[in-house]
Amino acid sequence: TEEFKGQIVHPQHWPENLDYKGKKVVIIGSGATAITLVPAMSKGGAGHVTMLQRSPTYIASVPSIDFIYEKTRRFMSEEAAYKFTRARNIGMQRAIYALSQKHPKTVRRLLLKAIEMQLKGKVDMKHFTPSYNPWDQRLCVVPDGDLFKILREGKASVETDQIEKFTETGIQLKSGKHLDADIIVSATGLQVQIMGGVQATIDGEPVKSSEHMLYNGVMLSDVPNMAMIIGYVNASWTLKVDIAADYICRLLNYMDKNNYDEVIPSGDKSVMEEDTVMGSLSSGYISRAADVIPKQGKQAPWQVTNNYLEDRKSLKNAKFDDGVLRFHKHSEVTTRKPKLVS
Numbered sequence: 001t002e003e004f005k006g007q008i009v010h011p012q013h014w015p016e017n018l019d020y021k022g023k024k025v026v027i028i029g030s031g032a033t034a035i036t037l038v039p040a041m042s043k044g045g046a047g048h049v050t051m052l053q054r055s056p057t058y059i060a061s062v063p064s065i066d067f068i069y070e071k072t073r074r075f076m077s078e079e080a081a082y083k084f085t086r087a088r089n090i091g092m093q094r095a096i097y098a099l100s101q102k103h104p105k106t107v108r109r110l111l112l113k114a115i116e117m118q119l120k121g122k123v124d125m126k127h128f129t130p131s132y133n134p135w136d137q138r139l140c141v142v143p144d145g146d147l148f149k150i151l152r153e154g155k156a157s158v159e160t161d162q163i164e165k166f167t168e169t170g171i172q173l174k175s176g177k178h179l180d181a182d183i184i185v186s187a188t189g190l191q192v193q194i195m196g197g198v199q200a201t202i203d204g205e206p207v208k209s210s211e212h213m214l215y216n217g218v219m220l221s222d223v224p225n226m227a228m229i230i231g232y233v234n235a236s237w238t239l240k241v242d243i244a245a246d247y248i249c250r251l252l253n254y255m256d257k258n259n260y261d262e263v264i265p266s267g268d269k270s271v272m273e274e275d276t277v278m279g280s281l282s283s284g285y286i287s288r289a290a291d292v293i294p295k296q297g298k299q300a301p302w303q304v305t306n307n308y309l310e311d312r313k314s315l316k317n318a319k320f321d322d323g324v325l326r327f328h329k330h331s332e333v334t335t336r337k338p339k340l341v342s
Contacts, residue, residue: 001166001184002166003165003166003167003168004166004167004168004169004170004181004184005168005169006169006170006181006182006183006184007182007183007184008183008184008185008186009183009184009185009186010185010186011033011037011185011186011187018183020041020044020045020046020182020183021044021045021046021047022045022046022047023046023047023182023183024046024047024048024050024170024180024181024182024183025041025046025047025048025049025050025181025182025183025184025185026049026050026052026170026171026179026181026183026184026185027041027049027050027051027052027184027185027187028052028053028163028184028185028186028187028188029051029052029053029186029187029188030051030053030054030055030056030057030140030188031057031138031140031187031188031190032138032140033187034051034053034185034187034188035051035057035059035140035142035147036142037049037185037187038051038147038150038156039142039146039147039149039150039156041185042150042155042156043150047182048155048156048157049150049155049156049157050156050157050158050159050179050181051156051157051158051159052158052159052161052163052171052173052179053127053158053159053160054160054161054162055130055131055160056126056127056128056129056130056131056160057128057130057137057140058111058130058134058137058139058140059115059128059139059140059141059142059147060111060114060115060139060140060141060142061114061118061141061142061143061144061145061148062141062142062143062144063143063144064143064144066085066089068084068085068088069081069082069085072084072085090235090239090308090309093235093236094235094307094308094309097135097234097235100133100134100135101135104133104134105133107133107134107135108133108134111134112125112128112129115128115148118145118148118152119148119151119152120152122151122152122154123148123151123152123157123158126160127158127159127160128158132282135234136281136282137281137282137283138233138234138281138283159173159177159179161173161174161175161177162174166184169181170184171184189285190285191285191288191289192285192286192288192289192292192293193292194209194228194289194292194293194294195209195228200223200226202223202224207220207223207226209292209293209294210276210290210291210292210293210294210295211295212267212294212295213267213271213272213294213295213296213297213302214228214230214277214294214297214302214304215265215267215301215302215324215325216247216301216314216315216318217229217230217240217244217277217304217311217315218244218247218248218315219263219265220265220294221265221266221267221302222264222265222266222267223264223265224262224263224264225262225263225264227248227251229241229244229245229248230277230278230293230294230304232306232308233278233280233281233306234280234306235306235308239308240306240308240311243308243311243312243315243316244311244315246315246316247315247316247318250318251263251320254320255327258327259329260327260328260329261328261329261330262327262328262329263325263326263327263328264325264326264328265301265324265325265326266324266325266326267302268302271297271298271299271302272295272296272297272298272302273295273296273297273298274295275295275296276289276290276293276294276295276296277293277294277295277296277304278293279296280306300314301322301324
């Protein structure tokens with residue numbers, strides 16, 4: 001990238017005063033960040049925005065305003081309408097995922113047809129036809145088809161290719177094509193970071209999360225007082241976060257009530273599998289993170305199901321005296337004290 005004379009921007013460190021009006025912008029990537037930035041920067045005045053992707057992603061258009069909610073709130077209370085709409089959306093998402101697993105070709109055909117209708121022949125479908133089945137990787141959504149609208153209008157474009165090298169004025173592609181750019185946005189290369197990058201140790205020995213399982217999807221096996229939350233890979237990430245956080249709070253209250261200072265989920269290595277808790281996805285960033293993501297278990301409470309309805313029931317009704325969680329008071333705690341090193 002040193003050859004490029006323009007500006008390179010990383011979304012995680014977005015400059016507050018970035019001036020891209022009238023400029024040629026190339027956004028590298030095709031995930032949620034990229035497909036959000038393309039219409040946003042185009043509407044913000046960029047001269048032209050090009051989304052450069054190595055391979056296509058499934059993208060679905062969803063309404064920014066839920067019409068079911070708008071209709072039900074006319075004859076329901078605000079709270080009732082919200083609960084009804086939320087339950088409907090969760091159920092519909094679960095149904096789509098289940099259908100994708102059982103009949104991937106059917107869902108693929110429906111998704112591609114919907115994209116084709118959005119593009120209206122203005123953009124080559126090769127840029128939106130993935131080689132994998134739906135939900136082998138996370139499905140991206142765009143509000144009100146804003147990405148497709150910008151592409152139809154010619155204010156943005158998509159290139160499916162690989163980078164040969166960076167040049168002074170842009171990016172040279174392996175196909176021989178050159179993308180001119182004033183600004184390049186690197187919206188790719190996600191690196192999964194477990195526990196926010198904190199390195200936990202027990203008696204000076206580092207805790208390698210990939211050598212542990214997740215108890216009820218929220219605590220590392222054989223690590224004292226270590227709770228962590230990994231959201232759903234097949235639904236809204238925060239669906240799992242909500243119920244997991246509630247479970248952790250109940251656990252803390254239980255420990256306070258009983259004057260416990262330490263809790264350790266006692267793991268059973270015999271039920272540990274080679275796959276990670278996010279192994280159902282084939283995305284590159286998941287494969288690259290196999291050495292940091294906790295392992296999947298063969299059975300409860302070590303098996304992460306990525307099923308909201310099952311998790312909601314099990315976590316809300318979970319008993320803490322299950323024979324797996326071991327509780328200790330200060331007088332009983334050994335020298336095994338966890339430390340966190342940033």
